[in-house]
Amino acid sequence: xxxxxxxxxxxxxxxxxxxxxxxxxxxxxxxxxxxxxxxxxxxxxxxxxxxxxxxxxxxxxxxxxxxxxxxxxxxxxxxxxxxxxxxxxxxxxxxxxxxxxxxxxxxxxxxxxxxxxxxxxxxxxxxxxxxxxxxxxxxxxxxxxxxxxxxxxxxxxxxxxxxxxxxx
Amino acid sequence: xxxxxxxxxxxxxxxxxxxxxxxxxxxxxxxxxxxxxxxxxxxxxxxxxxxxxxxxxxxxxxxxxxxxxxxxxxxxxxxxxxxxxxxxxxxxxxxxxxxxxxxxxxxxxxxxxxxxxxxxxxxxxxxxxxxxxxxxxxxxxxxxxxxxxxxxxxxxxxxxxxxxxxxxxxxxxxxxxxxxxxxxxxxxxxxxxxxxxxxxxxxxxxxxxxxxxxxxxxxxxxxxxxxxxxxxxxxxxxxxxxxxxxxxxxxxxxxxxxxxxxxxxxxxxxxxxxxxxxxxxxxxxxxxxxxxxxxxxxxxxxxxxxxxxxxxxxxxxxxxxxxxxxxxxxxxxxxxxxxxxxxxxxxxxxxxxxxxxxxxxxxxxxxxxxxxxxxxxxxxxxxxxxxxxxxxxxxxxxxxxxxxxxxxxxxxxxxxxxxxxxxxxxxxxxxxxxxxxxxxxxxxxxxxxxxxxxxxxxxxxxxxxxxxxxxxxxxxxxxxxxxxxxxxxxxxxxxxxxxxxxxxxxxxxxxxxxxxxxxxxxxxxxxxxxxxxxxxxxxxxxxxxxxxxxxxxxxxxxxxxxxxxxxxxxxxxxxxxxxxxxxxxxxxxxxxxxxxxxxxxxxxxxxxxxxxxxxxxxxxxxxxxxxxxxxxxxxxxxxxxxxxxxxxxxxxxxxxxxxxxxxxxxxxxxxxxxxxxxxxxxxxxxxxxxxxxxxxxxxxxxxxxxxxxxxxxxxxxxxxxxxxxxxxxxxxxxxxxxxxxxxxxxxxxxxxxxxxxxxxxxxxxxxxxxxxxxxxxxxx
Numbered sequence: 001x002x003x004x005x006x007x008x009x010x011x012x013x014x015x016x017x018x019x020x021x022x023x024x025x026x027x028x029x030x031x032x033x034x035x036x037x038x039x040x041x042x043x044x045x046x047x048x049x050x051x052x053x054x055x056x057x058x059x060x061x062x063x064x065x066x067x068x069x070x071x072x073x074x075x076x077x078x079x080x081x082x083x084x085x086x087x088x089x090x091x092x093x094x095x096x097x098x099x100x101x102x103x104x105x106x107x108x109x110x111x112x113x114x115x116x117x118x119x120x121x122x123x124x125x126x127x128x129x130x131x132x133x134x135x136x137x138x139x140x141x142x143x144x145x146x147x148x149x150x151x152x153x154x155x156x157x158x159x160x161x162x163x164x165x166x167x168x
Numbered sequence: 169x170x171x172x173x174x175x176x177x178x179x180x181x182x183x184x185x186x187x188x189x190x191x192x193x194x195x196x197x198x199x200x201x202x203x204x205x206x207x208x209x210x211x212x213x214x215x216x217x218x219x220x221x222x223x224x225x226x227x228x229x230x231x232x233x234x235x236x237x238x239x240x241x242x243x244x245x246x247x248x249x250x251x252x253x254x255x256x257x258x259x260x261x262x263x264x265x266x267x268x269x270x271x272x273x274x275x276x277x278x279x280x281x282x283x284x285x286x287x288x289x290x291x292x293x294x295x296x297x298x299x300x301x302x303x304x305x306x307x308x309x310x311x312x313x314x315x316x317x318x319x320x321x322x323x324x325x326x327x328x329x330x331x332x333x334x335x336x337x338x339x340x341x342x343x344x345x346x347x348x349x350x351x352x353x354x355x356x357x358x359x360x361x362x363x364x365x366x367x368x369x370x371x372x373x374x375x376x377x378x379x380x381x382x383x384x385x386x387x388x389x390x391x392x393x394x395x396x397x398x399x400x401x402x403x404x405x406x407x408x409x410x411x412x413x414x415x416x417x418x419x420x421x422x423x424x425x426x427x428x429x430x431x432x433x434x435x436x437x438x439x440x441x442x443x444x445x446x447x448x449x450x451x452x453x454x455x456x457x458x459x460x461x462x463x464x465x466x467x468x469x470x471x472x473x474x475x476x477x478x479x480x481x482x483x484x485x486x487x488x489x490x491x492x493x494x495x496x497x498x499x500x501x502x503x504x505x506x507x508x509x510x511x512x513x514x515x516x517x518x519x520x521x522x523x524x525x526x527x528x529x530x531x532x533x534x535x536x537x538x539x540x541x542x543x544x545x546x547x548x549x550x551x552x553x554x555x556x557x558x559x560x561x562x563x564x565x566x567x568x569x570x571x572x573x574x575x576x577x578x579x580x581x582x583x584x585x586x587x588x589x590x591x592x593x594x595x596x597x598x599x600x601x602x603x604x605x606x607x608x609x610x611x612x613x614x615x616x617x618x619x620x621x622x623x624x625x626x627x628x629x630x631x632x633x634x635x636x637x638x639x640x641x642x643x644x645x646x647x648x649x650x651x652x653x654x655x656x657x658x659x660x661x662x663x664x665x666x667x668x669x670x671x672x673x674x675x676x677x678x679x680x681x682x683x684x685x686x687x688x689x690x691x692x693x694x695x696x697x698x699x700x701x702x703x704x705x706x707x708x709x710x711x712x713x714x715x716x717x718x719x720x721x722x723x724x725x726x727x728x729x730x731x732x733x734x735x736x737x738x739x740x741x742x743x744x745x746x747x748x749x750x751x752x753x754x755x756x757x758x759x760x761x762x763x764x765x766x767x768x769x770x771x772x773x774x775x776x777x778x779x780x781x782x783x784x785x786x787x788x789x790x791x792x793x794x795x796x797x798x799x800x801x802x803x804x805x806x807x808x809x810x811x812x813x814x815x816x817x818x819x820x821x822x823x824x825x826x827x828x829x830x831x832x833x834x835x836x837x838x839x840x841x842x843x844x845x846x847x848x849x850x851x852x853x854x855x856x857x858x859x860x861x862x863x864x865x866x867x868x869x870x871x872x873x874x875x876x877x878x879x880x881x882x883x884x885x886x887x888x889x890x891x892x893x894x895x896x897x898x899x900x901x902x903x904x905x906x907x908x909x910x911x912x913x914x915x916x917x918x919x920x921x922x923x924x925x926x927x928x929x930x931x932x933x934x935x936x937x938x939x940x941x942x943x944x945x946x947x948x
Contacts, residue, residue, distance in 0.1 A: 029284065036283075045200035046193015048412070050361045051445040055866035058361060086193035099191040103183050106835045110666030111190030112362040112412030118191065141873035144866070146361045146413050147666050148835060149842030149903075150874035 015079045017042060020088025028075050034068075035059040037075035038085060046086040046115050050144070057143030060116040060123075061085050067123035067142075086115035089122060097163040098122055098156070107156035109147035116143050121157045129165050133158070177675040177685055178894075181831035184671045185685075195410040198365040198380050203440035205231070207431065208286035209424060210276040210293045211451060212268035215302035215523040215859025216317070219266060222276050225292035232280040232289055237265035240430060244396045246421060248489040249638035254328040255494065256321040258521065260486040262396070262423040262430075268297055269317065269485035270523050271861050272451030277427050279439060302859030306482035306520040307459060317485065317521045326487060327494040327519040329501040333574055339474030339512040343465035347549040352928040353537040355457035355482070355853040358530040359871060362412020363448035366425045367440040368432035377432045380407040384419040385703030386663050388490060388641065390695045396426050397433075404429065408693035411665030415843070416529035417453050418665070419705045420488040446864045453528035454853055457482035458496065460541045462504070465512075466549050470560040474512035477504050477541075481534075483519040484526035490639040491529050493519040498635060499534040502575045506542050507584045507622045507797060508564040513574040523859045529705065531840065532904040536847055539621045543909035544927055547617070547916060557913070558592045561620050579622060580889045582797040587821040588620050590883060591799040594819055600803065608921065613808055614816070615918025619800040619909035625824075625898025626711035627793035643790035644712035645699040648677070648720035650783035652769040654748075654762035656681065656688040656724075658717055661701010662709040663693045667900065668832040669709050675828055676714050676894055680721035681728070682745035683761055699786060707796075707898025710828060712789050715893035719787035727779050731764045734775040794891035796824040796899050800841070800906035802914040808922075808940055811933030813849055813915055815878045820906070823885040824899035825892060833899060834882055840903015842877045848908040849930050850876070 012027040019042055026041040038061065039045050047070060050058030054072040061070045062084040089096040098118050101107065108114040117140070124131060124139045131139070136157060145153060189195050210222070222236045245259035264275045275295050280286035303309045303317050309324040316322045340346060366381035383389045386406040394401035411418060424441055431439045443452070458481050465474040479500045483493035497517035505513055519527075550560040565584040572578055597616065604614045629642025647659040658673055669692070674685035691697050701713075729740040732750040736743065736757060744753050751758040765783060767774055772781045803817035820837055827833050850870040854863045863869045888895040912926040915936070919926075922943040928935060 031284065039200075044193070045197070046195070048197065048362070049199065049442075050363075050412075051866050053445065053865050053867070056361060056445075056871075086191075090192055095188075095191070102191050103187040106184070106831045108187060108190055109668070109835055109839060110360075110362070110413040111186070111195050111410065112197065112360075114190055115193050137874050141875035144361060144871050144873060146359060146415070146843075146871070147839045149838035149840075149880065150877050151838050151879050152835060154874060 013076055015076050017075065017078060017083060018081070019044060019083045020085060030074065030076055032075045033071055034073040034075045034078055035070035038070060044085050044087050048112055048115060050113065055144070057120060058113050058116040060119045060143060062119055062123050065123060065126060067120045084119065086118055089118060096122070097160040101156040101160035101163070105152050105156040105159060107148065107153045113143060113145045117145065117153055121160070125161050125164055129161065131161065177678040178826070178828050180675070181829055182671065182675065182685065184668045184832070185674065186668060186670055197362060197410045197412060198367055198382050199442045201367045201380055201440065203367055204437040205279045205281060205435065205439045206283040206286045207428060207439050207441040208278045208283070208290040209274040209441070210278060210290045210295065211447070212264060212271055212273045212275055212295070212297065214268055214297040214299050215271050217268055217297040217299035219268070219295050219297045221296070223294040223296070225289060228289055229280060229285045232278065232285060234276050234278050234289065234293060235431065236276045237261055237263040240427070242398065243426065243430060246396065246423060246489050248487040248492045250327065250492045250494045251636040251638060252327065256326045258318045258320055258326060258487055260423065262426045270525050271859055272447065272525060274423060277431065279431060279435070302523040304522055304524060304855050304857060304859045306457070306480050306522055309520050309522050310480065317523055321521055324521050325518050326483060326521050327497055329498050329515070329517040331501055331575060332514040333512050335512045336474050336476060336514045340465045340476070343473055344468040345466045345553060346463060347466060347545060347552055348461070348463040349545055349548055349927055351460045351462065351541045351544060353456050353458045353540065354930060356455045356530060356847060356851055357449055357452065357853055357869060358415035358417035358455060360413030360415055360417055363443040363445055364418065364422055364452060365442045366422070366428045367438065368428040369438035370432040370436045372436060376403045376405060377429050378405045378407060379425060379429050380409055381425050382411050382418050383408045384414045384663055384665060384705050386693055386695050387661060387700045388702065389421065389425065392421055392489060393426050393429050397430055406695045408663045414665050415531040416705060419703060420453050420491065420528035445866060449864050449869055450861050451525055453488060454484060454525045455527055455530035456537050456847065457527065458537045462541050462545050464545050464549055466553060470549065470553050470555040470563055472508055472510045472564050475505055475510050477515040479515065479517040481519050481527065482522050482524065484522060484524045486526040488526045488528040490641065492637065493527060494635065495529055496527060496534045500538050502577060503535060503624065504538045504542055505574055506539060507566060507620055508542070509566045511574050524855055531843060532901040535901065535905040536844060536908050539619060539905050540908045540912060540929060543619045543913060547913045548925065557618055558588065558597060561588055561618060565620060577624070578792070579795045580891045581887050582622065582795055583823045583885045583887045584620060584797050587797060587799040587823055587885060591618065591801050591819055591821045594883065595801050613806045613918040615804050615806065615914040615916065617802045617910045617913025617917055619906045619913065621798060621906050623707065623796040623798065623899065623902040623905055624793055625707035625796055626791055626892065627706060628790040631793055641702040643788045644716050645701045645786060645788045646713055646716035646720050647699045647784065647786045648717065648724055650724055650765050652766050654687065654765040656683070658688060658690045659698045660690060660692045660713050661699050662713045663703040664709060665704060667704065667709060667836070668829065669713065672710055672828045672832060673713055673717050677717050677721045680718055681725055683748045687748065707900040710896055711791065711794065711892050711894065711898050714828070714896060715789035715791065716787045718893050719789060720785040723785040723787065724783055727768065727783060728761065728764045730779045731767050731775050732759060734778060735759060735767065789893065791891055794889050794897045796897040796902055798822040798902050798906055800910040802910040804911065804914040804918055806915055806918045806936065811936035811940070813931065815845065815911065818878050819881045821883045822899065822902060823887050825888050825897035826886055826895035827884060828894070828896050836900050837882050837903045838880050840901060841880050841907045842872065844904040844907020845877060845911065846872050847904065847929060848911040849932065852930050
């Protein structure tokens with residue numbers, strides 16, 4: 001074990017992140033990933049990190065309504081844009097149709113990938129409420145789940161789509 | 169989905185109590201905890217060699233420190249022990265001590281105020297390894313003159329099982345046909361979506377450390393770390409919070425956790441290590457790296473007379489704790505005959521050490537590989553003897569119970585032939601053959617593949633003792649408490665991480681006590697809050713924790729009846745408890761369970777001498793094990809131009825006894841089959857000849873997505889057994905056990921016109937194309 005002389009601390013930049021309608025004024029290094037800022041600086045740990053290289057999609061959040069991998073963006077890139085995470089999906093204690101459908105159709109087991117799938121699906125259904133099965137499978141193949149075999153995730157998203165169209 | 173009160177809660181697909189937190193981002197995973205300091209491990213970039221010094225950067229950030237084996241001088245090495253004369257113990261230092269044995273082996277721990285700073289420093293730490301030739305391939309490691317990976321094992325064999333019944337030689341000599349095949353299963357990573365993570369916090373008031381980590385075995389993790397550090401076990405609390413999948417990878421001891429607890433005690437702070445995906449792929453644990461030679465002696469009718477197997481398992485650089493490197497080879501040896509009635513059997517199974525990441529259990533352990541092997545043998549024999557694949561299975565499947573296998577396993581009641589028959593009928597083999605013939609005329613290649621297998625589940629202490637394990641992870645314990653308000657807490661030794669056990673145990677307990685599941689809370693994954701138990705692995709938790717829960721609930725129920733009998737002043741036999749209410753049968757006299765519970769604590773004088781105060785019962789359950797069974801069927805189409813395999817249909821006919829929650833059961837089957845498909849077609853850990861791992865991202869290790877996994881059809885039979893108190897059998901692994909065999913049989917069937925047999929997994933497009941090219945070249 002050795003202690004050596006201190007290096008200069010890295011420079012941080014102020015940035016305001018608008019997450020789920022709340023402004024978080026934080027100060028981060030330019031290299032700080034969006035997902036780390038959401039989890040650490042904003043304290044919203046519902047967004048998970050599964051691979052750090054943009055493949056698994058566990059860290060999916062909506063930026064201006066579009067699903068993005070928050071492990072592939074820097075926090076400073078997102079200043080002034082609207083971010084939605086799983087914590088912002090329900091309306092108070094009233095669950096979003098997707099959240100209910102995942103419970104009803106057993107669309108989750110360990111639950112680690114679930115926030116990413118919920119945000120991916122929310123983005124897809126808000127963009128196209130009439131999405132067909134083939135397109136839905138194509139979009140949901142963006143993210144990885146290791147527990148469910150996807151079948152019940154697809155079932156849940158289809159059920160939620162019906163409910164959302166009906167205004168549920 | 170009804171959730172109103174009814175006759176029983178068992179058997180109903182009620183929603184999971186686990187879910188509300190998980191769908192709202194309120195789950196609590198290890199990486200969610202804040203720590204004073206971040207830890208990053210410096211790992212070996214070299215597969216084999218020695219080093220003298222770890223050279224630190226000239227300057228480091230404030231508060232940063234680096235620790236090596238020289239600092240952890242008082243920490244014992246990990247020793248995973250099998251009591252067998254053929255087993256070689258290879259101690260594993262928690263940080264490499266002057267020598268490295270695989271790429272990714274931890275050498276030093278960097279501690280810094282932030283993860284980024286720790287990573288920066290780790291990148292600058294220099295370890296000048298003098299390399300030696302890496303031993304990578306298990307077959308090469310067995311060759312005479314191969315370098316010994318460890319001095320303790322000059323032949324590179326860490327475990328060697330041999331089994332032979334007396335009549336094997338005669339059976340082969342007298343056989344109508346001998347069918348032999350060579351099989352290869354490439355290396356896998358269980359790949360839980362949450363990689364491993366640990367957070368160790370020192371409590372300055374008590375001197376205790378709380379290790380929160382992604383383990384499937386919190387109690388054993390506590391014991392082994394306390395042993396290795398020489399600390400009182402009660403000074404360590406291990407917590408498994410929400411764990412993002414495990415599949416076996418998280419049951420083996422991570423040396424990193426030992427270092428974390430040591431650091432927390434040394435620094436008197438909280439420290440956290442969050443494994444990244446590259447580390448996880450490189451240095452967590454690997455599985456299924458096996459080569460098999462299988463030989464079957466058949467009579468003219470297709471009856472298997474004798475089986476001879478040679479199994480070589482690449483177990484990597486160390487023997488993982490607690491299951492040891494014997495887990496794959498010895499399970500293969502014990503279970504290769506699978507569901508078939510064959511009493512003459514010979515096997516040599518070796519665990520071979522190499523300079524690669526250590527092997528550890530992954531869902532199904534050896535069985536996805538050995539089922540692939542025996543099921544390929546069955547199809548190869550069927551082809552050679554011109555017998556239908558369904559018929560050759562049917563005449564060989566066991567159908568009298570209990571059945572004692574050649575290796576001594578006692579197989580309890582199952583439905584081996586019936587599941588096969590239902591599968592064949594459901595799939596309509598004749599109609600498929602007609603479609604297949606039509607498609608071939610159009611140049612399309614369809615294939616049908618069957619796989620029948622047994623799934624040994626919930627093995628207790630006796631099974632692990634028979635294996636010679638120093639540590640026998642057998643019994644399970646449940647402490648059931650009904651508090652004065654009538655609410656029940658079930659404190660369990662198992663440690664679920666996605667299996668929905670909080671829900672299913674509540675269903676079992678609810679039926680036993682006559683209360684609603686929402687009055688029951690299941691507590692797990694905290695050594696301070698739960699009785700000593702083993703954890704969640706080996707398809708055991710529902711059977712074992714369920715059995716122990718039932719036993720404990722029976723005792724609570726008996727006590728409630730005693731109290732009610734005193735309050736009602738009638739005999740216990742005249743009292744029933746249903747839906748939270750005790751009533752005197754045939755009258756309108758009732759008392760809520762809450763009143764009985766209150767009396768158990770606050771009105772002890774009312775039943776003085778009849779029962780002890782309070783409502784607390786600890787029960788343990790240690791069954792011998794019970795076998796589930798299933799038949800999987802895959803229908804595939806192979807694109808011969810690209811080698812791509814499309815799974816057009818996948819059917820599972822499953823028998824796991826009584827279903828506690830059918831929705832959860834189906835989820836386990838779906839997920840298992842998906843991993844089986846991954847094993848069969850996609851996932852592969854690859855090393856180059858220098859021992860460098862080249863699949864270190866999810867762009868290289870191909871986990872299938874929703875686009876590759878088909879919808880899975882499931883049918884259930886419910887053959888019950890007296891080997892399980894709840895009549896439920898384990899089923900967590902069956903999906904992955906059966907799928908690779910069904911798929912490779914289906915591909916082989918599709919490519920039969922080319923004379924191609926798929927005896928290597930994963931059957932990637934490249935491998936399939938290579939086989940087709942070779943077949944075409946041979947023809948021309």
